[in-house]
Amino acid sequence: MSIVTVQLGQCGNQIGFEVFDALFSDSHCPQGLCSKRENEAYRASCKERFFSEEENGVPIARAVLVDMEPKVINQTLSKAAHSGRWKYGQHSCFCQKQGSGNNWAYGYSVHGPRHEESIMNLIQKEVEKCDSLNGFFIIMSMAGGTGSGLGAFVTQNLQDQYSNSLKMNQIIWPYGTGEVIVQNYNSILTLSHLYRSSDALLVHENDAVHKICAKLMNIKQISFRDINQVLAHQLGSVFQPTYSGEGSFHYRRNPLGDLMENLVPHPEFKMLGVRNIPQMSENSLAYSTFTWAGLLKHLRQMLISNAKMEEGIDWQVRPPLSGLPTRGKMSLNKESHFNTSIANLVILRGKDVHSAELGAFKDPALYTSWLEPVHAFSVWKTQRAFSKYEKSAALVSNSQFLVKPLDTIVGKAWNMFASNKDRGGTITNLKIQMRDTPQ
Numbered sequence: 085m086s087i088v089t090v091q092l093g094q095c096g097n098q099i100g101f102e103v104f105d106a107l108f109s110d111s112h113c114p115q116g117l118c119s120k121r122e123n124e125a126y127r128a129s130c131k132e133r134f135f136s137e138e139e140n141g142v143p144i145a146r147a148v149l150v151d152m153e154p155k156v157i158n159q160t161l162s163k164a165a166h167s168g169r170w171k172y173g174q175h176s177c178f179c180q181k182q183g184s185g186n187n188w189a190y191g192y193s194v195h196g197p198r199h200e201e202s203i204m205n206l207i208q209k210e211v212e213k214c215d216s217l218n219g220f221f222i223i224m225s226m227a228g229g230t231g232s233g234l235g236a237f238v239t240q241n242l243q244d245q246y247s248n249s250l251k252m253n254q255i256i257w258p259y260g261t262g263e264v265i266v267q268n269y270n271s272i273l274t275l276s277h278l279y280r281s282s283d284a285l286l287v288h289e290n291d292a293v294h295k296i297c298a299k300l301m302n303i304k305q306i307s308f309r310d311i312n313q314v315l316a317h318q319l320g321s322v323f324q325p326t327y328s329g330e331g332s333f334h335y336r337r338n339p340l341g342d343l344m345e346n347l348v349p350h351p352e353f354k355m356l357g358v359r360n361i362p363q364m365s366e367n368s369l370a371y372s373t374f375t376w377a378g379l380l381k382h383l384r385q386m387l388i389s390n391a392k393m394e395e396g397i398d399w400q401v402r403p404p405l406s407g408l409p410t411r412g413k414m415s416l417n418k419e420s421h422f423n424t425s426i427a428n429l430v431i432l433r434g435k436d437v438h439s440a441e442l443g444a445f446k447d448p449a450l451y452t453s454w455l456e457p458v459h460a461f462s463v464w465k466t467q468r469a470f471s472k473y474e475k476s477a478a479l480v481s482n483s484q485f486l487v488k489p490l491d492t493i494v495g496k497a498w499n500m501f502a503s504n505k506d507r508g509g510t511i512t513n514l515k516i517q518m519r520d521t522p523q
Contacts, residue, residue, distance in 0.1 A: 085218035085337050087133055087323075088210050089147040090238060093231025094156045095256055096223040097149050098308065101160045102316035103223070104145045107134050108170045110320055110471055117435055117469040126468045129325035129335040135170065136213045143170045146214070148206045149177035150238070152184055152195055152230045176210065178203050184229025188270040191233020192277075204241055211246070219250030219340040222282075226274045227258035227267035236277035243281040250340040253282045254319065257289040257489060268497035283344055284354045287486060288315050292392035299395050300363045317471060318358050321478040322431060326464035336464070346462040347427045347482045349455055355486050359386050359479045361394050366472060374475045376432070376440035383430070383477050384444050390423035390485050403449035425451050425483040431464045434475035438465065 091100035111130040118126075135143035145164070149172065151157050157179045164171045178199065184191040211217055220242055224235035235253070242251050255274070258267045278285055290311065297303045297310045322343075325335040336342055348354050361383050362374060382394045389401040401422055428450070432440050442463055451460045470476050 085133070085216045085339075086136075086146055086214035087218050087221055087340065088207065088214065089134075089145070089221040089223065090207065090242075091147055091149045091160075092222065092224040092235040092238065093151055093228055094153075095225035095228065096231050096235070097151055097156050097160045099254070099256070099312045099315055100147060100149070100223050101163060102309070102312040103319050104134065104147065104164070104170060105167070106313070106316040106320045106471075107324065108143070110324060112169075113471075117474060118467050122468060125335065126325050126466070133218070133323070133325070133339070136173075142168070144173050145170060145176075146210060147172060147176060148203070148210050150179070150203055150206075150230075150234065152180045152182060152191075152234070154179045154181065173210070176206065178206055184233060186227075186264045186266060186270070187229045188233040188236075188266070188273045191229040191231075191235075192237045192273075193233075195230065195234050196237030200237075200241060203238060204245065207242070217246075217249055218338060219252065219283075220246070221252055221254060223254045224274075225256045225258070226271040227256075227264045228270065231256075232270045232274040236274050236281075239278055240281040250283050250344060251281070252284045252286060252340060252343075253278055254286050254288065256315075257287055257291075259290045259294075260489075260492065266500075268493050268500065271493050272497050279354070282354070284348050284356055286319075286356045286358065286480075288318065288358070289392070289489065296363055296393050300365075300393055302365045302368070314363070317363070318360055318478070321360055321433070321470055321476060322358060322480055324433075324470060325468075326431060326433070326466045335466075342464075343429065343480070346429050347480060349427060349459070353426050353482055355482070357481050357483070357485045359383065359392065359481070361386070361477050362473060363393065369472060374473075376436065376475060379475060379477050380430075380440060380442065380444065383479050387425065387428065387445075387479060387481060387483070388423055388450065390421060390483075403447060405449065423484050425460065425481055426455060427451075427460045427462075427482045429462045429464065429480045431478040431480070432475075433466050433468060433470040433477075434473065435467070435469065437467050437475075440465075 089100060091097045107130060111127045131143060134146055136146050149157050149160060157177050161172055161177065184195060222235060222239055225231035239251060239253060258271060293311050293314050294306060296314055297306045303310050323339055328334050328336040347356055361379050364372065385397050385399060386394060388403055389398040391397045403422065428445060430442060430445060446457045446461050448457050451457055
C-alpha cells in the first residue's frame with residue numbers, strides 16, 4: 085500500500101527532500117546485512133510505499149510540493165533531478181509569488197480557500213497513481229504561515245475528501261528561543277485545528293534535534309540541512325519496511341494503519357514522539373560496537389526519563405512500584421519527572437534481531453492504568469539493517485513527553501496576548517485623554 089506525502093512550506097519541502105533521499109539511499113544500500121533476496125523484497129516494499137512508476141529508469145516520489153513562494157520548491161525539484169537517482173513528478177508542485185509572511189491566518193483563511201481547488205487536484209492526481217492508498221504524510225512547520233496555516237487547511241480538506249484514509253502530520257516544533265515572533269500563536273492555532281482533522285501528530289522538536297547534531301553527530305556549524313537529515317533518519321527508521329509479525333518474513337503492507345492501531349488507542353491522545361539509538365557520526369561509528377541488551381537498556385531509560393538522546397540520560401529516574409495507586413505513582417515521581425506512557429512501539433533493525441529481549445518495555449509501571457501492557461506495547465522487526473548501523477532501534481511513544489513544551493508555548497502565547505491587550509488598553513486610554521483635553 086502506498087503513502088502520498090504532502091510537503092508544505094519551506095520547512096516541509098526541505099525536510100521532504102531529505103526524507104525521500106534517505107529512503108532511496110537506504111533501500112538501495114548493498115550492505116543491508118541480509119540475503120540478496122531479502123534485500124530485493126525490502127527495496128520493492130519501499131518503492132511501492134514511497135515511489136511510483138519509473139520514468140527513464142528513475143523512480144518518482146509519491147509527493148505533492150506546496151509553497152506560496154517559488155524559490156524553495158525550485159531548489160528542491162532541481163536537487164532531486166540532479167541526483168539522478170530519483171525525482172519528483174513533473175506536475176507535482178504548486179507555488180505562487182507571494183508568501184504568507186509568517187501569518188497563520190493568511191495561510192489558512194486567504195491562501196487556503198483561494199488555492200484549494202488547484203492543490204486538491206494535484207493531490208487527487210497523485211492518489212490516482214496508487215494501486216492501493218494507505219494514507220497521507222503531511223510534513224509542515226508549526227511556526228510559520230504557509231506550513232502551519234495552509235497546512236492546517238489542507239489537512240482539513242484531506243479529512244473531508246479522504247475520510248477513510250489515514251492522515252499523519254509530521255510537525256516541526258519551533259525552537260524555544262524563537263524563530264518567529266508570533267510562533268506561539270501559530271503553534272497553538274495549528275495544533276487546535278490538526279487535533280480535529282489528523283489521525284496522529286508525529287512531533288519533532290527543533291531544540292532536541294539541534295542537540296543531537298551537536299553532541300552525537302559532532303557537527304560544529306549546524307545548518308538546517310544537518311537538522312533535516314537527522315529528521316529524515318528518524319522518519320526512515322520508523323517507516324521503512326518491517327516484518328508483518330513475529331516469525332514472519334513478509335513485509336507489512338499497512339504501516340500507517342498498524343502504527344495507529346498500536347499507538348493511538350483513544351482519539352484524544354494522538355501526539356507521538358520518536359527516539360533513535362544509536363545516532364553518531366560515521367567517524368565514531370567505525371570504532372563502536374553494539375549489543376541489543378545495551379541499546380534497549382539505554383532506549384528504555386530514555387523513555388522513562390524523557391531524554392531525547394542517549395547522552396545525558398538521567399539514570400536516577402525509576403518507574404513507580406506497580407502496586408501503587410495512580411496518586412501514589414504521581415507523588416513518588418514528582419521530583420524525578422517519570423515519563424508515563426499510554427503506548428509504545430519499538431522498531432528493531434539489523435543483525436540477530438530476533439534475539440533481542442524486550443521484557444523491560446512490558447512493565448505495567450511504565451503505562452497508564454487504563455490500558456493493559458499487552459495492548460500498550462508493540463514491536464516491529466526486520467533483519468535488514470537501516471542506514472549505516474549494524475543494529476538500530478527506534479521508539480515511537482505516546483507519552484507525557486510534550487507536556488512541558490506545550491505548557492511553555494501556551495504560557496508564552498498568553499503572556500503575549502495579555503501584553504498586547506494591556507498595551508492596547510493604554511493606547512485607547514491615551515486617545516480618550518487626548519480627545520478630552522481642552523485645546
